[in-house]
């Protein structure tokens with residue numbers, strides 16, 4: 115059996131990733147593709163426990179390096195227990211955030227060396243990367259305005275200052291420029307339906323598949 119396809123969505127706060135993950139998974143299922151959707155940090159019981167440490171509480175509760183280690187502890191669990199087993203049985207995996215988020219948030223955002231994060235990824239996960247990454251790009255203010263209603267739950271990163279968010283937005287665009295064969299930037303300021311159409315067009319073009 116062929117391995118499944120590993121797709122990731124990336125982007126800053128309020129870009130609409132979770133909605134697009136859900137809609138794409140539904141379309142793939144309708145087309146007869148066996149697919150699961152998952153997220154990081156989290157996606158497996160242990161990784162969800164670690165997620166709670168990262169997404170809530172005081173903005174400055176962790177050293178940037180501690181954050182990287184926690185994100186990687188969660189990622190190692192998630193990849194070993196959910197992502198790799200699914201791909202090996204031929205199931206497609208759509209993941210809301212992955213390694214690029216660590217590069218963007220902890221690297222470009224917090225200022226940790228990108229090389230350190232890349233080395234960690236290489237050592238811990240053998241450099242395991244998605245087949246295709248869709249980066250939903252939205253201006254910082256517009257994205258943060260959309261997330262305004264989370265009522266203080268899981269909003270630790272949202273509460274970081276707008277310079278932090280600007281750096282990580284630029285970071286995602288640099289990642290896309292450096293790896294154009296894997297990454298596609300999708301303008302996420304337009305309506306949910308318009309973004310979904312762009313996502314489907316991107317999947318068809320990049321993976322040469324028919325859908326629906």
Ligand code: TMP
Pocket residue numbers: 127153154155168169185210211212213215216217219220271272
């Ligand atoms: P979510 O709100 O998209 O579920 O993501 C949780 C937060 O975790 C989000 O604000 C981005 C952040 N994050 C990192 O800082 N580094 C990472 O490696 C990942 C996966 C997420």
